[in-house]
Amino acid sequence: MSSISLKNVKKAYGKDTPVIENLNLEIKDGSFTVLVGPSGCGKSTTLRMITGLETVTSGDILIDGARVNDVAPGKRDISMVFQNYALYPTMTVRDNIEFGLINKKIPKEERDRRIKEVCEVVGLTEYLDRMPANLSGGQRQRVALARAMVKEPKVFMMDEPLSNLDAKLRGAMRVELINMHKKMGTTFVYVTHDQVEAMSMATDIVLMDKGKIVQQSSPAELYHNPNCIYTAQFVGSPQTNIIDGYLKNNVKLGFRPEKVRLAEIAENEGINIPAKVATREMLGSEIIYSLETKFGVVMCKTDVDMPVDTNVKFSVAFDSMYLFGADTYRIPFIEELKKEIVCVFR
Amino acid sequence: MSKENKVEYVAGQNEKRERLTGFMMALPAIVLLIAFTVYPLGYLFYRSFLGGSIISKNPKFVGMDNYMALVESEDFHEVLVNTGVYTLITVVLTMVLSIVIAVWLNGKKNKKLNEITQTFIFTPHIISVVSVSTLFLWLMDSKNGFFNAILTALGFEPFTFLSSPDTALFSMSLVMVWKGLGYYVLLIMAALQNIPTSVYEAAEMDDTPALRTFFKITLPMISPTILFTSVVAVIASFKVFDSVSIMTGGGPLNSTNTLVYYIYDYAYNYGKPGQACAAGMVLLFFVVVVTYVQFLVGKKRVHYQ
Numbered sequence: 001m002s003s004i005s006l007k008n009v010k011k012a013y014g015k016d017t018p019v020i021e022n023l024n025l026e027i028k029d030g031s032f033t034v035l036v037g038p039s040g041c042g043k044s045t046t047l048r049m050i051t052g053l054e055t056v057t058s059g060d061i062l063i064d065g066a067r068v069n070d071v072a073p074g075k076r077d078i079s080m081v082f083q084n085y086a087l088y089p090t091m092t093v094r095d096n097i098e099f100g101l102i103n104k105k106i107p108k109e110e111r112d113r114r115i116k117e118v119c120e121v122v123g124l125t126e127y128l129d130r131m132p133a134n135l136s137g138g139q140r141q142r143v144a145l146a147r148a149m150v151k152e153p154k155v156f157m158m159d160e161p162l163s164n165l166d167a168k169l170r171g172a173m174r175v176e177l178i179n180m181h182k183k184m185g186t187t188f189v190y191v192t193h194d195q196v197e198a199m200s201m202a203t204d205i206v207l208m209d210k211g212k213i214v215q216q217s218s219p220a221e222l223y224h225n226p227n228c229i230y231t232a233q234f235v236g237s238p239q240t241n242i243i244d245g246y247l248k249n250n251v252k253l254g255f256r257p258e259k260v261r262l263a264e265i266a267e268n269e270g271i272n273i274p275a276k277v278a279t280r281e282m283l284g285s286e287i288i289y290s291l292e293t294k295f296g297v298v299m300c301k302t303d304v305d306m307p308v309d310t311n312v313k314f315s316v317a318f319d320s321m322y323l324f325g326a327d328t329y330r331i332p333f334i335e336e337l338k339k340e341i342v343c344v345f346r
Numbered sequence: 347m348s349k350e351n352k353v354e355y356v357a358g359q360n361e362k363r364e365r366l367t368g369f370m371m372a373l374p375a376i377v378l379l380i381a382f383t384v385y386p387l388g389y390l391f392y393r394s395f396l397g398g399s400i401i402s403k404n405p406k407f408v409g410m411d412n413y414m415a416l417v418e419s420e421d422f423h424e425v426l427v428n429t430g431v432y433t434l435i436t437v438v439l440t441m442v443l444s445i446v447i448a449v450w451l452n453g454k455k456n457k458k459l460n461e462i463t464q465t466f467i468f469t470p471h472i473i474s475v476v477s478v479s480t481l482f483l484w485l486m487d488s489k490n491g492f493f494n495a496i497l498t499a500l501g502f503e504p505f506t507f508l509s510s511p512d513t514a515l516f517s518m519s520l521v522m523v524w525k526g527l528g529y530y531v532l533l534i535m536a537a538l539q540n541i542p543t544s545v546y547e548a549a550e551m552d553d554t555p556a557l558r559t560f561f562k563i564t565l566p567m568i569s570p571t572i573l574f575t576s577v578v579a580v581i582a583s584f585k586v587f588d589s590v591s592i593m594t595g596g597g598p599l600n601s602t603n604t605l606v607y608y609i610y611d612y613a614y615n616y617g618k619p620g621q622a623c624a625a626g627m628v629l630l631f632f633v634v635v636v637t638y639v640q641f642l643v644g645k646k647r648v649h650y651q
Contacts, residue, residue, distance in 0.1 A: 053547050074553025086544035090566035090649040099562070100552035151552075 002064040002077075002154040002187055003029040004050055009059035011045055011211075018057065019045055020211040028204060032181045032188040036198040036234075037208035044159055046208070047191045051078050051157055063155065074103070079148035080157040084164065085140045087132040087147070094128040097147050104151070118150045121180075138169045149184070158190045162197065174200055195235050199223070207231055229254065229328040238288060238299040240322070246295060246344050250326035253341065257288065259320035260300040262312055270317040271345040273298075277310045295345065390630075394623035400613065405620065412624035421600060422608065422625070428515060429604045433583040435519040436526075440579050441572065443523065444530035449564065451531065452538045464535075468528035475525065479592035482521045483508070508594055511601035518589055518602055526582070530575050537571035538564070566649050573644040577637055584633055605629045 004027040012018035020042045027033045035043040048054035050061060052073035060067050068076050088096050094115065101111045119125045122142040132140055141161065148156060158177075162170045178201055181188050192198055198205050199219045207214045207222065207230075215222060215231045226232035232240040232254050241260075243253045264272050275291035275298065289300045291314065300314060318338060325331040394412055398405025416422045447467065451460045470478060485492045486507035494504040507517045541564065549559050565572075587606040590596060596603035596611065603611075605625065613622035 051551065053550065072553070073547075073550045078551070080548070080551045082544050082548060084542070084544055086542065086548040088545060088548070088563060090563070090569075099549075099554070103553045103555070103558070147548075147552075 003027060004155065004187065004189070005062045006046070006050070007060045007062065009046075009049065009061065010057045011042070011049060011054070012057045018211070023059070023211070023213065025206065025213060025216070027187060027189060030185055030187055031204045032178075032190065032202050033204040033206060034190045034192060034198040034202035035206045035208060036192055036195060037214075039193055041208040042211040043191045043193075043206075043208050047157055047159055047189060050155075050189065051080055052076055053080075077154040078157055079151050079153040079155070080159070081141075081144045081148050081161045083160040085132075085144040087140060087143055089132055092129050092131055093124060093135070093143050093146075096132065096143055097150050100147065100151050114150050114152070115146075118146045121149070122146045137165055138173075141165060141173065145180075149180075153186065156184075156186050156188045158188070160192055161190075163192070163194075170197075177201055195237075199235065207234060226322065227330050229324050232256075232322055232324075238301065241298050242324075243295050243298075243345075247337070247340060251331065251337065252324040252328070253345075254322040254324060255316045255320050257299040257301040259316060260291075260298065260302065261315050261317075262300070262302055262304050262306075263315060264313055265315040265317060267342060270315050270320075271341060272313055272315045273345055274311070274313050277306060277308050277312065280306075280308050387630075390623050390626050394620060394627050396620050396623075398620065399617040400619050408620065412618075412620040413627075415621050416624055416628065421603070424600050425603050425605055425608045426628075428600075428602065429584060429586075432515055432519055432586065432602075432604055433580060435516060436522055436583040436586075437576060437579045439519070439523045440526055440530055441576055444527055444534055444575070445565075445568075445572070447527070448531045448534035448538055449560070452535055464531075467531055470525045471528040473525070475588040476592060478521065478525050479589045483593050486517055486521075508602075509598065511599045514594055514598060514602045518593055521593070522583070522586065522589060526579070530579065533575050534568060534571055537568040541567050569644075569648040573640065573648050577640050580636055580640070581633055584629060584636075605632075 004025075006023050006025040009020060009023040009025075010018055011020040023042075023046065025046070035046060037043050045054060049056050050063075052068070052071065056069055061069055063076060063078075088099060091099065097115050097118065098111055101114065106114075115128075116125075119128065122145055124139070124142050124146055127135060127139060127143075132143065135143065141164075144161070162173050165173060174197060177188075177190075181201075190197075190201065199222075202219055204216065205219055205222050206216045209230055215227050217225070222231060223235050226235070226240075229240075229242060229252065233242070236256055236258075238257050240254050240256050244250075247253060273293050273295065275293040277289050278292045278297065279290045281288040286301055286303050287305060289302070289306075291298045291300055291312070298314070306312070318333070318341075321333070321341075323331050323333055323337060393405075395407060395409060396405040397408040397411065447463075451464055453460070484490075488494060488504060488506055488509040491507070493507065498504055506513045508514045545563060545567075546559070549563055554562075585606050586604050587610065590602055590604055590607040591610070594602040596607050606629065609622045609625045609629070612618045612625065
């Protein structure tokens with residue numbers, strides 16, 4: 001159990017422009033923190049700097065308040081699960097799991113006890129004598145997890161550990177990881193580009209873009225209260241509708257497709273816009289429509305079934321709207337803007 | 347039913363044609379292999395049972411006489427021991443040095459220096475054995491050689507190198523190790539570069555000491571290449587000839603006479619092709635046995651992915 005903090009961390013490769021300019025991040029003790037963002041946003045680099053596999057150009061990394069910049073990766077009491085598992089291909093499953101324990105000079109009986117325990121948790125007991133090459137992707141993933149767990153570390157690092165698995169297995173592993181975190185109570189730091197993984201597992205999401213933290217909050221907060229257009233559009237599928245160019249001072253109106261209702265509401269509660277159904281995607285429990293309006297295309301997610309080309313009037317309530325300023329950051333919803341919106345969108 | 351049969355029949359004909367095409371394509375290689383490998387091998391075996399000289403028209407069948415002559419010849423025993431010792435020294439030195447140098451060159455530090463070293467270490471490989479041997483013949487000359495000039499200048503006793511039976515074989519091995527090293531370093535470096543970085547990172551996260559990383563991760567992961575290079579190195583040293591011929595001619599006192607040089611000597615200097623062919627069969631036997639043993643050991647020890 002431990003907390004991690006990054007203070008004014010900068011990372012540059014050679015003389016190139018830095019990938020991370022000035023990063024300040026607090027990872028709470030016992031949290032399941034997910035670093036999420038598009039590829040190249042610096043999330044993996046951040047993770048690797050915490051592990052020590054990557055050096056810090058300037059700034060400090062603290063684990064439990066102690067500066068670890070100059071501590072070797074193996075001495076930071078951190079375990080890591082790699083994207084491609086990085087198992088030792090020449091060793092059996094048992095040797096893979098035991099390797100780190102032998103380095104730590106843990107006595108034989110203790111090693112055996114821990115291996116037995118861990119293998120029961122991840123379901124590897126019958127595969128202990130196999131070579132990694134003779135295991136399926138899911139089983140290799142489990143070996144990687146077991147190898148990380150058996151060291152009983154203070155912090156658990158995972159770099160896109162599920163991206164090499166098929167969709168079904170990924171779903172199952174998500175649940176297992178949540179359970180593991182609950183049982184172990186250790187701090188988890190998890191890197192992914194997949195918003196679904198981030199939303200479903202995290203207690204704390206750190207959304208990154210271009211080497212900067214855009215928003216750090218709980219998944220619910222991130223969904224309900226995005227602080228900028230980037231966040232609003234990153235979480236949720238289809239992404240948040242943004243209507244730009246109709247309000248004064250370059251103010252943009254945003255609302256989620258699932259908040260679009262296909263029924264009229266009173267003028268003091270929201271706006272009503274006439275539209276025509278352009279496309280229809282049947283997903284089973286719900287249907288995604290793209291609606292053509294005079295303000296551009298609006299995405300809508302609902303369980304109402306209707307054919308293409310239907311003329312509808314949809315509504316969006318004021319409390320489902322986000323307003324963003326010219327700099328794309330959220331601005332407060334003042335009475336004046338409400339009046340303007342009612343006047344413009346009708 | 348009949349329709350099904352017809353389909354099968356057509357497929358069968360296609361298959362026949364495909365087989366024929368395949369055979370035709372392999373034919374040139376097969377012909378060359380028969381003419382230059384299978385036939386000479388068969389002839390070697392056959393000739394080892396005949397007596398006569400290299401110009402005899404109809405050499406007499408002598409049975410096992412040639413082999414018996416080898417068994418009774420003390421010179422030949424010495425030759426076998428020399429070949430064994432030479433192989434042992436050359437292969438062990440080559441393998442150990444090339445692994446150490448390859449691991450060092452593959453390191454991340456001193457990139458520029460590594461590149462220069464790599465070029466220098468590979469250069470001897472592209473020079474012909476004849477040139478190298480001639481060069482070292484002078485460098486190692488016991489009276490006017492360069493090495494001894496340095497040794498005496500530094501206040502040491504001059505070393506005998508090729509002129510004493512005690513040191514000649516070893517000196518010759520060193521030359522051949524120097525010559526072959528670059529090639530083996532190159533092969534092992536290629537294998538090292540195939541090890542994924544993440545495996546080393548995992549080892550780093552596991553707090554693995556450098557030596558343990560080398561023995562438990564690096565060595566097992568390049569073991570297929572080590573097996574291959576050691577087989578190649580063993581066979582190459584069994585067949586050493588040019589350097590013996592130029593540097594020592596098998597001397598002094600038969601101390602650097604090796605199997606292939608012995609074969610050459612008997613065929614062309616002593617005019618006993620039968621005995622030379624018998625010695626050739628012995629060489630073949632040893633190469634087969636040693637290679638087979640190496641692969642047997644490899645099966646247990648070598649990790650193939």
